[in-house]
Amino acid sequence: MSSEALIAAATILAFGIIILGVAFGSAVGDGIVASKAVEAIARQPEARPNIFLFMFLGIGVLEAFPIIGLGLGFYLLLVVANVPALLSHLAK
Amino acid sequence: MKEHIGYHYTAVWPVVGSVHTDTIYTTWLVMAVVLALLASVGSSYRRPRVGKTQTVFEGVIEYIADLVHGSLGKSGEPFVPFFVALFIFLFALNQFGVFPFKLFGLSIGGSPTADLNTTVPYAFLIFVLIQVVAVRKKGVAYFKHLAQPFPIMLPINLLEESMRPVTLAARLFFNIFVGELLFIIVASIIVQGVMIGPFNLSIAVAIVPFFIQFFNFFVGTVQAFIFTLLGVVYLSLATGDEH
Numbered sequence: 001m002s003s004e005a006l007i008a009a010a011t012i013l014a015f016g017i018i019i020l021g022v023a024f025g026s027a028v029g030d031g032i033v034a035s036k037a038v039e040a041i042a043r044q045p046e047a048r049p050n051i052f053l054f055m056f057l058g059i060g061v062l063e064a065f066p067i068i069g070l071g072l073g074f075y076l077l078l079v080v081a082n083v084p085a086l087l088s089h090l091a092k
Numbered sequence: 093m094k095e096h097i098g099y100h101y102t103a104v105w106p107v108v109g110s111v112h113t114d115t116i117y118t119t120w121l122v123m124a125v126v127l128a129l130l131a132s133v134g135s136s137y138r139r140p141r142v143g144k145t146q147t148v149f150e151g152v153i154e155y156i157a158d159l160v161h162g163s164l165g166k167s168g169e170p171f172v173p174f175f176v177a178l179f180i181f182l183f184a185l186n187q188f189g190v191f192p193f194k195l196f197g198l199s200i201g202g203s204p205t206a207d208l209n210t211t212v213p214y215a216f217l218i219f220v221l222i223q224v225v226a227v228r229k230k231g232v233a234y235f236k237h238l239a240q241p242f243p244i245m246l247p248i249n250l251l252e253e254s255m256r257p258v259t260l261a262a263r264l265f266f267n268i269f270v271g272e273l274l275f276i277i278v279a280s281i282i283v284q285g286v287m288i289g290p291f292n293l294s295i296a297v298a299i300v301p302f303f304i305q306f307f308n309f310f311v312g313t314v315q316a317f318i319f320t321l322l323g324v325v326y327l328s329l330a331t332g333d334e335h
Contacts, residue, residue: 056314056317057318057321060314060315060317060318061263061318061322063267063311064259064262064263064266064267064315067266067267067270068262068263068266070270071266071269071270071273074270074273074277084280
């Protein structure tokens with residue numbers, strides 16, 4: 001196995017692990033926020049606009065972290081290791 | 093691929109040194125557009141009829157004013173114009189990436205907020221505003237909160253305080269930047285003409301940018317609002333009474 005193939009394989013694996021982590025964490029977090037919001041609205045329907053505001057605030061703050069992870073993952077994949085160039089080089 | 097990841101036109105200007113010219117020109121253009129829009133809305137109050145634009149802007153301004161009053165109480169009144177302006181300007185900056193000026197070879201285009209050089213100064217502005225307002229209100233005794241509840245917590249409190257502008261800037265930057273990155277990745281898939289058996293994946297993928305644009309509109313609005321709201325919350329935490 002050439003070293004380029006090894007680098008490409010390791011980078012793609014690392015990208016997969018990063019996406020796994022951020023997707024799992026943000027999905028759990030979003031689920032918790034939304035379920036608590038539904039519970040709160042069921043308990044106090046008159047406070048609904050306020051609860052919606054804080055639900056969207058929480059989801060917006062939370063969504064930043066998977067997106068930061070995604071951005072760093074793409075940076076790793078496309079700029080640091082430059083996997084598309086490696087793959088096209090390997091295909092020759 | 094001509095469009096690089098995080099690519100900016102750079103130039104060396106006198107005094108300031110190397111700058112991202114596309115970010116600066118786009119910010120000026122957005123400033124001009126927003127100022128013209130707000131001037132037209134302001135001057136429309138001379139007419140007796142209430143227009144649709146007026147109603148929309150009054151809704152936005154009252155929403156943010158309610159937010160500031162709810163968090164800061166009566167003392168928040170002077171900050172309402174600042175936060176309204178911050179929200180409207182950040183919203184316009186985030187949404188300006190829709191126009192593909194860069195494709196026509198112009199030196200403008202793209203969201204200026206997809207550049208750390210735009211988001212870091214705004215976060216720093218909020219940080220300095222909070223310190224100045226808190227010191228004006230409480231005097232030098234304000235810095236005692238860094239040694240609360242025990243003096244040994246000083247490094248942790250210092251880290252927490254200094255990480256706030258960093259996360260504020262990074263959150264806005266990465267959200268807008270990834271929105272533009274997704275376009276580049278989808279475009280590169282379309283250009284490469286990927287075939288899966290007899291099917292051309294590129295044609296199927298060509299509908300995806302349409303949905304990414306909706307996602308970007310939502311994300312830009314929410315992130316502008318969150319930037320403003322977190323500014324209000326941090327300000328209320330710094331100037332509020334001890335509990």
